[in-house]
Amino acid sequence: MLKYRNITFIGAGSMAEAMISGLINKEGIAPNQITAANHSNIQRRIELIDKYEINAVSFDEVSLNNTDMIILAVKPKQAELVLQQLKPNLQDHHIILSVLAGISTGFMEEIITKELPVIRVMPNTSSMIGESITGISAGKYVNKDHLDLAQELSEAIGKVKVISEKHMDVFTGIAGSGPAYFYYLLEHMEEVAVEKGMDREIARDIAAQTLYGASKMVIETSNSPEELRKKVTSPNGTTAAGLLALDENGGGKAIEAAVENAAKRSKTLREEFEKVPVR
Template sequence: MLDNKKIVFIGAGAMAEAMISGIVAAQTISPEHIFVTNRTNTSRLKQLQDQYGINGIPNGELQLDQVDVIILAMKPKDAATSLQSIRQIIKPHQLILSVLAGVTTSLIEHLVPAGQQVIRVMPNTSSKIGESATALAKGQHTTKQNLSWAKHLFECIGEVYVIREEQMDIFTGIAGSGPAYFYFLIEHMEKEAVKAGLTKGTVREILAQTLLGAAKMIQEQEESPAILRQNITSPNGTTAAGLLALREYCGGEAITQAVHQASNRSKEISRQLENSIQNMNIPTAIEI
């Protein structure tokens, strides 16, 4: 257990559940020390409570001062309103972890008491099975001790990488959104294999194993992805034909644009939140 800290998830969507599932499965934090709340969907809170043994607390009933770590997992557009509603009761010792895409640590620091410790986190949904690629970027007031604690927390759901704030948008484009690109690829390959007569269940196993094997080759071999690709591409062979089709139909450009567009959307969300804060006339961070 990590110091018997108590944590609360504000927001109960897919990402919150993926993280809760991974943390509970790894036995890093006792389920009785995990709380989750949202604005209105009490049936969702009960579902999470029944499934994971945690505490589902309806909005307004959570005693925020009983937790050590506040994890922001609401929709990014709701961040300003949510933080404004709790900023007066946040305590100096509480660590704020944000999994909100596009929401910078400086924006959060503007909305919470002055000097509050904030860490921006970008996991992906593979955290549900302990295989997330998670990035951490600390705010200006966060101690090395709390950054280390957060790193240990998220190591229970996969690999953790400490990066700079300005690198979070591109990380979001490749890792935060990355699993969806692979699912999209598998979806199309599965469709064609089923058309050719293989059963969907068999195809799914084949494709999952193929993707897993390729991932392990990248992890365990010294060669770059480009060299690994070249090693299995015989002149005029089947792989060469497939890769030619990818080039002819702009497969590489599609991947490039997917990464760029996801990264740009992360930046856009940040700009939109900044504008919404200005329109709400929220004062600067209060002193603690």
């Protein structure tokens, strides 16, 4: 059971909803302990109230007096404005979690000008089904208890890895953007099967289960991906022929380039956001 009383989400989008669902269903947090706030989308607030029975208010109605943890889940470009608005009401007991891509803990600490624990939390879209891999990084004023709380909360939507903030860009390149790489792979596997006359739904299930099973083998065995690949590859067999085609068409290089390019873009976005002057 999570060791704090009330949680306030600043932002009420899909990531906030995924975390709210996990907190209620997996961690057993009472709905009345959770508040979600947005600026003007009344219909969205009504949807969250109807679905989860939480509190949902406009941003102007947010009160932080009875809140222990504040979770920032707005668009990154709104980060500075939101932090400036929250700043007068921040109190010594508050813990701030941020799911904002490209916004460093140092940047947030500079804006709030208080020695409060700020923790970056980077889930991916699989959080919607409780299967995220979430990276968390500690800010300057975070202690072990704060980090444990952040890790426990993040486990409501999947698995968690505590990483150095300097590795957040490459984490984003792998885990944040990674689901799209796998969907892209599945799209192409599906298309080949359909071109050969297979039913699309059957082809999709086959490809998806194959990817799921391979991933589970990596997670549940002590073998590395390289070892598992070698075990399934017989000399001059079908798998060897497929791998040869991947090599000849730059498959491995393409995957490496995708991760590197996404990580580079993450770094660029961070630098762009952090050029905004702190008032």
